[in-house]
Amino acid sequence: MRLRQAGPIPLDVSLECAPDELLALVGPSGSGKTSVLRAIAGLLAVPDGHITLNGEPWFDAQRGIHMPAERRPVGMVFQQYALFPHLSAADNVRLAVPRAHGPATAREIAHKLLRDMRLEGLAARRPQDLSGGERQRVALARALAREPRVLLLDEAFSAVDQPTRHALYDELARLRERLSLPIIMVTHDVREARQLADRMSILERGRTLQDGTPEAVMSRPRNARVAALVGLRDIHTGVFLKDQPACLRWGDQPGAIQLRTIDKGRLEHGTPVRWVIPGEHVQLHVAPPRHPAEWPAACATGHAGQGAGDALAAVNVVRCMLARLSRLGEITTLVCQVATEPPAVLHLDVTTRQAAELQLAAGQTAWLELDPRGIHIMPVRSGGQAAAPAGAANGAARQ
Amino acid sequence: MDWEALELSLWLSLATAVILLPVGVLAARWLATSRHPLRLPLEAALALPLVLPPTVLGYYLLVAMGGASPLGEVYLRLTGHTLAFSFEGLLVASLIFNIPFAVMPMQRAFEAIPAELFDAARTCGLSRWRTLTVMEIPLAWRGILSGFIMTAAHTLGEFGVVLMVGGSIPGQTRTIAISIYDRVQAFDLHAAGVMSAALLGMTMFTLLATSWLARRRGSPAQPRTGA
Numbered sequence: 001m002r003l004r005q006a007g008p009i010p011l012d013v014s015l016e017c018a019p020d021e022l023l024a025l026v027g028p029s030g031s032g033k034t035s036v037l038r039a040i041a042g043l044l045a046v047p048d049g050h051i052t053l054n055g056e057p058w059f060d061a062q063r064g065i066h067m068p069a070e071r072r073p074v075g076m077v078f079q080q081y082a083l084f085p086h087l088s089a090a091d092n093v094r095l096a097v098p099r100a101h102g103p104a105t106a107r108e109i110a111h112k113l114l115r116d117m118r119l120e121g122l123a124a125r126r127p128q129d130l131s132g133g134e135r136q137r138v139a140l141a142r143a144l145a146r147e148p149r150v151l152l153l154d155e156a157f158s159a160v161d162q163p164t165r166h167a168l169y170d171e172l173a174r175l176r177e178r179l180s181l182p183i184i185m186v187t188h189d190v191r192e193a194r195q196l197a198d199r200m201s202i203l204e205r206g207r208t209l210q211d212g213t214p215e216a217v218m219s220r221p222r223n224a225r226v227a228a229l230v231g232l233r234d235i236h237t238g239v240f241l242k243d244q245p246a247c248l249r250w251g252d253q254p255g256a257i258q259l260r261t262i263d264k265g266r267l268e269h270g271t272p273v274r275w276v277i278p279g280e281h282v283q284l285h286v287a288p289p290r291h292p293a294e295w296p297a298a299c300a301t302g303h304a305g306q307g308a309g310d311a312l313a314a315v316n317v318v319r320c321m322l323a324r325l326s327r328l329g330e331i332t333t334l335v336c337q338v339a340t341e342p343p344a345v346l347h348l349d350v351t352t353r354q355a356a357e358l359q360l361a362a363g364q365t366a367w368l369e370l371d372p373r374g375i376h377i378m379p380v381r382s383g384g385q386a387a388a389p390a391g392a393a394n395g396a397a398r399q
Numbered sequence: 400m401d402w403e404a405l406e407l408s409l410w411l412s413l414a415t416a417v418i419l420l421p422v423g424v425l426a427a428r429w430l431a432t433s434r435h436p437l438r439l440p441l442e443a444a445l446a447l448p449l450v451l452p453p454t455v456l457g458y459y460l461l462v463a464m465g466g467a468s469p470l471g472e473v474y475l476r477l478t479g480h481t482l483a484f485s486f487e488g489l490l491v492a493s494l495i496f497n498i499p500f501a502v503m504p505m506q507r508a509f510e511a512i513p514a515e516l517f518d519a520a521r522t523c524g525l526s527r528w529r530t531l532t533v534m535e536i537p538l539a540w541r542g543i544l545s546g547f548i549m550t551a552a553h554t555l556g557e558f559g560v561v562l563m564v565g566g567s568i569p570g571q572t573r574t575i576a577i578s579i580y581d582r583v584q585a586f587d588l589h590a591a592g593v594m595s596a597a598l599l600g601m602t603m604f605t606l607l608a609t610s611w612l613a614r615r616r617g618s619p620a621q622p623r624t625g626a
Contacts, residue, residue, distance in 0.1 A: 038518075041518075041521075041522050042521070043518050043521060043522070068521075069518075069521035069522060070521050070522075070523075070524045070525060070526060071524070072522075074522055075522070076518075076519070076522040078515055078518070078519060080515060082513075082515040082516055082518065082519035083519075084516065084519070084520075084533075084534055084538075085538070086534075086537045086538055095523055095525065095533065096523035096524065098524065142519075142523065143522075145523075146522070146523060146524055152522075
């Protein structure tokens, strides 16, 4: 599909979803993700673009094709359930069964779908007599009653509490085992997308910022904006140094820490960058660690203990001070202050048990080992182009 | 007690309410959901009988139905009698001045249906007609019933327009409201009192019955939180 419109919500989106695939559209409020879903369902008329399912055009602005919503084989689950309040759970589902089946078969199909959703005893209840999770399961059964060729979930799990949400995740997983159809899910919850989706598309102001597997998007965001949208807390500034081996100056001052990184040949020497490192690539030590053999060489400048701040450059070990420890149940978040130029902060999640075992406390000195393979470098964008030194190639998407 | 006037009033009231029921439902639904540029001026025009003095409305209707008007002329040619000062003329006038009483409660009821339910109906494959019959009317039934009752009750008590268009012809255009007025003019206060009490009783009974019925059927949707 491709959708374009200037307003009221601007859209310029191209998407594909394979059979069996769960695609998550992730973005902040007003990013156009729900508009995309509504356009697929036929509930929103877009002036330009096309939507095709298996070669069958549902919408094509140039050819004047616009299949009405009621004829599109789409199952849609809404955030607030949108169940018909005057009808029982069974009648809500039965109403969506194609009329060609006849009333008796429609009733059987509705009851079977409710059984599949483990709601058999609640068929006669009206929505107001059901809990949030039960309502959403009825809504899911109703969406399936339509015999859809695409399933659309519009923030379908956001109106229920945490345990119910996890139960619904299980329901969705069971559903995917039984049925083979593309599922497009809208969510603003990155964790939910990461947990459920095969692929995620990050949207902002109606544009796709990045598209890929959740792992790829989370660990290698295309730019700082994507990094912020996927919830990476620490987006650092730096300068890429194309030395042998390649280095990253953490901060923009000459006396800043230098870290080993990997040169993918896309950035020129001296390019100002933003960079992130996912938590799984950071190891915490309460004493200076030994250098691993696989990264024996140091950066060209700034060796450990040789005037390069606190970086043991050969292994990217950085000394820091634990400024704060925030315990949230099983997880403790450490706020590590790194003495680079300018000073930087790095958040690190450890288990509360691990924090207790290591006897971590605020004010304590610790060492962070940053795996060069986990350092993801993004060019600083300015006016739609990557800011790069003179002579550098424009538009380098990422290092 | 003028039983003939009471019977005529009841027939007029019933006919008006029954005719305006489907018309009101369709008009109210259109007004509630349409984005047509004519919607606002039409909505204002339909509300005119609420604010226009009944004598002014009655005057215009009388002129429109008189033998000199194109409508009156056609009607006279077809039936042999004028539309004004006849039961049919009274019914036409009653339909027109009752439009807001029928349409407004129905429109508010249709407007109260959440937009998401319309989306759900479309994604369930329901046609517009099926959406109206299986979703909208069952959800808006209170407003529809309210419009029906208000129309009937208002017709029973309407005086100004009825007097202008129908006059006071016994058995044809003399409604109970006109009859009460006639009795008062003739200083027959006892008869006027009996008829007024009867009208009051009937109206109260209708409104109470409607209210009881609405409560008995229960509220359609009150969201409950929790798992």
